[in-house]
Amino acid sequence: MSGTERPGEPDGPADAEAEAAWNDLVAAFHESPPSEGPVPWPEAENVTQQPPAPGTPEPGARVVRPAARPAPPRPVDSRLTWTSGTIGPRDAPQPDEPAPETFEPPTPEPLPSLDWPARAAWLGALGGPGYLMAATILNWQTPTWLAVGSAFAGLCGFGYLVSRLKPHHDDDDDDNFGAVV
Numbered sequence: 001m002s003g004t005e006r007p008g009e010p011d012g013p014a015d016a017e018a019e020a021a022w023n024d025l026v027a028a029f030h031e032s033p034p035s036e037g038p039v040p041w042p043e044a045e046n047v048t049q050q051p052p053a054p055g056t057p058e059p060g061a062r063v064v065r066p067a068a069r070p071a072p073p074r075p076v077d078s079r080l081t082w083t084s085g086t087i088g089p090r091d092a093p094q095p096d097e098p099a100p101e102t103f104e105p106p107t108p109e110p111l112p113s114l115d116w117p118a119r120a121a122w123l124g125a126l127g128g129p130g131y132l133m134a135a136t137i138l139n140w141q142t143p144t145w146l147a148v149g150s151a152f153a154g155l156c157g158f159g160y161l162v163s164r165l166k167p168h169h170d171d172d173d174d175d176n177f178g179a180v181v
């Protein structure tokens with residue numbers, strides 16, 4: 001290391017000792033280890049022999065099973081057509097018979113038909129504010145009576161729909177509101 005000073009590092013004997021230790025490490029980096037005497041690593045890490053030839057097992061190695069040969073390529077069905085050159089799961093021909101254990105959900109009950117007050121409430125709750133929003137975005141000149149009527153229709157429709165809500169859950173519902181499996 002050079003004698004230039006670096007900011008934030010201590011000066012003095014501790015710095016000189018660290019500098020000397022670093023120089024010893026750098027000098028010893030490229031030296032070969034001594035051939036006699038103790039080495040600073042375990043004996044199992046000494047590699048003195050050449051690696052075994054390809055295809056021969058290492059000494060002490062155990063073969064569990066022989067390597068499997070690759071399977072011959074499958075014949076391609078002539079009915080398949082594709083453009084990308086690769087076959088995907090949707091390109092394979094479908095079997096003619098369905099799977100034996102398939103789940104078919106029960107047919108849902110038909111939706112109840114709305115009576116005319118409920119239809120009017122939905123029209124007022126969505127139509128009144130919808131008209132006011134469209135008029136604002138498109139800069140329409142809206143008469144005062146129409147703006148007040150649209151706001152009133154929205155409030156009345158929303159209030160009627162909220163008043164028709166059930167006040168509590170049915171008794172046959174459980175307390176767990178999760179999915180039933």
